[in-house]
Amino acid sequence: MDDQDPGDPASAETALRRIEDLLRELAPQVLGTLVRRHGQFDACEDAVQEALLAAALQWPVDGVPDRPRSWLLTVAGRSLVDQWRSESARRRREETAALDPAGHAPATDQDDTLVLLFLCCHPALSPSSQLALTLRAVGGLTTAEIAAAFLVPEATMAKRISRAKERVRKAGARFELPPQPERAERLGVVLHVLYLVFNEGYATSSGHVLRRAELTVEAIRLARMLHRLLPTEGEVSGLLALMLLTDARRAARTDSGGAIVPLAEQRRELWDAAAIAEGMALVTTTLGTAPVGPYQLQAAIAAVHDEAPSDQDTDWPQILALYGVLDQIAPGPAVTLSRAVALAMVHGPKAGLALLGTLDTDDRMAHTHRPEAVRAHLLEDAGDTVGARESYLQAAKKTASAPEQRYLTLRAARLRQPAPPTDPAG
Amino acid sequence: MKYMIMMFGGLGATMENRTPEWITSMHEFMLKLDGELKEAGELVAGHGLVDPSQAKTVRFQNGAPVPTDGPFAEIKESLAGYWLVDVSEERAIEIASQVVAFTEYPMEVRQITHG
Numbered sequence: 151m152d153d154q155d156p157g158d159p160a161s162a163e164t165a166l167r168r169i170e171d172l173l174r175e176l177a178p179q180v181l182g183t184l185v186r187r188h189g190q191f192d193a194c195e196d197a198v199q200e201a202l203l204a205a206a207l208q209w210p211v212d213g214v215p216d217r218p219r220s221w222l223l224t225v226a227g228r229s230l231v232d233q234w235r236s237e238s239a240r241r242r243r244e245e246t247a248a249l250d251p252a253g254h255a256p257a258t259d260q261d262d263t264l265v266l267l268f269l270c271c272h273p274a275l276s277p278s279s280q281l282a283l284t285l286r287a288v289g290g291l292t293t294a295e296i297a298a299a300f301l302v303p304e305a306t307m308a309k310r311i312s313r314a315k316e317r318v319r320k321a322g323a324r325f326e327l328p329p330q331p332e333r334a335e336r337l338g339v340v341l342h343v344l345y346l347v348f349n350e351g352y353a354t355s356s357g358h359v360l361r362r363a364e365l366t367v368e369a370i371r372l373a374r375m376l377h378r379l380l381p382t383e384g385e386v387s388g389l390l391a392l393m394l395l396t397d398a399r400r401a402a403r404t405d406s407g408g409a410i411v412p413l414a415e416q417r418r419e420l421w422d423a424a425a426i427a428e429g430m431a432l433v434t435t436t437l438g439t440a441p442v443g444p445y446q447l448q449a450a451i452a453a454v455h456d457e458a459p460s461d462q463d464t465d466w467p468q469i470l471a472l473y474g475v476l477d478q479i480a481p482g483p484a485v486t487l488s489r490a491v492a493l494a495m496v497h498g499p500k501a502g503l504a505l506l507g508t509l510d511t512d513d514r515m516a517h518t519h520r521p522e523a524v525r526a527h528l529l530e531d532a533g534d535t536v537g538a539r540e541s542y543l544q545a546a547k548k549t550a551s552a553p554e555q556r557y558l559t560l561r562a563a564r565l566r567q568p569a570p571p572t573d574p575a576g
Numbered sequence: 577m578k579y580m581i582m583m584f585g586g587l588g589a590t591m592e593n594r595t596p597e598w599i600t601s602m603h604e605f606m607l608k609l610d611g612e613l614k615e616a617g618e619l620v621a622g623h624g625l626v627d628p629s630q631a632k633t634v635r636f637q638n639g640a641p642v643p644t645d646g647p648f649a650e651i652k653e654s655l656a657g658y659w660l661v662d663v664s665e666e667r668a669i670e671i672a673s674q675v676v677a678f679t680e681y682p683m684e685v686r687q688i689t690h691g
Contacts, residue, residue, distance in 0.1 A: 407604065543592060547627035556603055563596040 169209050172218060173202055174371075177290030180222045182262020184230065185325050191269065192315035193233055194226070195287050201226035202290055261327070263288065264379050267372075268328055271340045274321035279314035280343045281350070286311055289368055299365050300350070337380075341389050341445065344373050348393050366397050384440025387432050388449045394429035395452035398422040410557040414461040426456045444480040447472055451488075466495040483515045491524060499532040519548035523558060530565070539565040578620060578688040579668035581659045585652045585681050605678050613661060613671070620660040628654035660688070 177198060184194040201222045215221040270284040282300070285291045291299075297307035328336045351365025373390040380386050402416035411417075433453045436446055451472045458464040470492040477485050486509055494502025506528065509521050526541035542562035546555050591599055613619035628647040631654070635642055647654040661668055665687070672683040 407600070408607075409600075409603075546591075547629050550626045552624060556599065559591050559599055560596050563591070563594060563599055566593070566595070 166210055169206070169214060172214065173205055173209075173222075174290035176219050176222055177202060178263040178266050178288045180219060180226055181287060182266055182325075183223060184226055185266075186262065188230065189325070191323075191325065192312070192319060193230060195315060197226040197230040197233065198222070199286070199292070200229040203292065263375065265325055265327055267340050267376065268336055269318060269323055269325065271336070271343045272318050272321060272323055273336070273339060274317055274323075275314050277343070277346060279310055279317070280339070281347055282307060282310050283314045283318075284343055284372070285347065285368065289372060291368070337383065337385075340376070341385060344369050344376070345389060345445075347372070348397075352396065366393070366400070369393060370397060382440065384436050385443040385445045387436040387440070388443060388446030391429040391432035391436070391449035392445050392452055394425045394432070395449055395456050398425035398429065398456060404553070408553065409560070410553050412557075413455065418460065421456065426453075429453060430457065442475070442479065444476060447476045447479070451476075464495070466492055470496050483509055483512045484520075487515075487521055487524060490528075494528050494531065499528040502528045503532070519545040519554070519558070522548060523554075526558070526561065530561075535565050577664060578660060578662050578690070579665065580686050580688060581661060581668060581672050581675075582655055582684045582686070583657045583675065583679075583681065584654060584683070585656050602678065606675075609671075609674065613659065618661045618663050618667070618671075620662050622657070622659040624657035625655060628656070 180201065181194055181198045184198065185191050188194060204225050205218075205222060209215070209218075266288050267284065270287050271280045275283065278300075282296055285296050285299075286293065293308050293311060294304050296311075297304040300307065302310075327333065347365050348369035351367070351369060370390070370393045373386070373393055377383075377386050377390045398421050399413070399416060401422070402418065402420040403411060405411055429449065430453050433446070433449050437450060440446070451469055454465050454469050454472070470489070473485060473489040473492050477489060486505065490502045490505040490509075493505050503525065506521060506525055509515050515521050522541050522545035526538050526545055529541055530538035539562050542558050542565070546558035546562065549555050549558065591602075594602075610619070610622065613622070628651045631647040632643050632645060633647060635644065659671070661671060663671070665685070668685045672685050676683050
């Protein structure tokens with residue numbers, strides 16, 4: 151902090167950000183060390199939160215301590231002891247002796263972070279609890295921040311997190327990596343949780359800005375961390391690449407008024423070239439060296455979009471081929487839906503509509519507006535203005551996303567036939 | 577005092593026959609009003625609801641709750657969204673009036689019980 155002029159708001163902002171980044175990098179390491187020493191994941195997690203809050207208040211004023219990790223361990227350790235004291239004056243008094251922060255080497259930090267991720271994404275938890283716990287224990291976000299991100303009251307989120315910790319404890323989870331036979335499956339859950347965090351941020355990113363951490367940014371940070379820990383896992387690389395290649399379009403996804411801009415109409419010069427380059431490199435080095443999986447394929451598809459200089463130059467046959475592979479290894483209605491779009495781009499809207507029709511009876515799609523929205527676009531491309539308008543309106547009624555609703559209503563309004571004036575209150 | 581300001585009608589009812597320009601200006605108006613209420617410290621909560629055509633209604637029939645598709649009331653009488661504001665009744669009515677002037681749809685203002 152010595153090189154910062156405290157009077158300059160820009161550099162003060164940078165300094166604050168640096169402290170936040172450092173704190174959140176250290177959060178899972180400190181927690182891992184504490185849990186390894188004392189067990190009691192839930193108590194340790196509370197203690198680390200307190201230490202993070204104390205640091206967030208103190209470091210910007212006093213400067214970052216020379217050994218920030220030890221500082222956090224000491225404060226968290228003290229808080230843990232306080233907790234125990236208040237629970238029972240006698241119980242575990244000897245623990246105070248074990249709280250010397252210099253005692254343990256950071257050699258296991260990386261494993262600890264990984265173990266924590268597996269623990270927070272425990273199969274006994276509901277997805278919403280997995281998300282919340284991961285963001286707090288591994289991401290180092292405060293309950294208030296997580297609550298703001300998910301648009302629920304802080305008390306609700308606090309309950310959700312404490313219930314989640316209780317459930318992890320009751321499930322008898324141990325602070326160690328899952329045994330090898332389960333590990334692939336458990337890693338799949340971890341990846342899915344990070345994917346959900348990303349999507350939550352991506353779907354709500356227009357208009358709604360988080361105070362400290364956008365969920366997409368946080369998801370990318372966690373995926374990057376996981377990639378560092380497991381560099382040869384193809385699906386981890388694939389997920390990170392998918393996030394980077396998707397988030398790269400963020401600035402172009404909405405216009406100045408916050409309205410959605412579809413991919414075909416986006417100003418590509420607004421795309422983040424550095425993120426695209428990083429994602430592309432990940433896709434290139436991963437494909438062929440690891441067993442192919444759905445995240446890698448989706449990343450490859452995003453890469454084809456991102457490398458096209460314009461919408462017209464998009465290599466749709468390549469995208470269609472990739473969706474074909476995806477359909478074979480991980481079939482599902484969402485894949486069929488995307489394949490219908492690609493099919494329409496290669497073989498015309500009628501071909502796309504025919505494939506889309508196969509989803510009409512699929513119950514898994516009953517709760518989403520997306521098939522209807524795709525149908526609307528394809529009908530519009532096919533020149534069926536009346537049908538397209540009807541589908542846009544149907545899709546608008548189905549979506550719970552306000553920006554989507556507005557986008558679809560506007561598309562419908564553009565296709566509107568002049569109608570006789572009606573009494574709006576009638 | 578806390579008041580709930582309720583808006584009725586579905587997406588279809590309010591927007592179906594509007595021009596793109598009207599829809600855009602309506603959105604801007606709502607964003608602005610939301611911002612003002614937040615800025616003034618008057619807004620407690622506020623949410624829009626999905627179109628009433630997506631609603632499920634649970635009725636007590638033959639001695640048991642029975643869920644069915646669709647809203648209980650006519651769509652134009654169905655709740656579309658609400659603001660919860662911490663203001664005087666006068667101010668609550670003033671807020672509602674601003675919206676009604678724009679949408680031309682009726683709104684209801686009711687005090688929240690306390691204690």
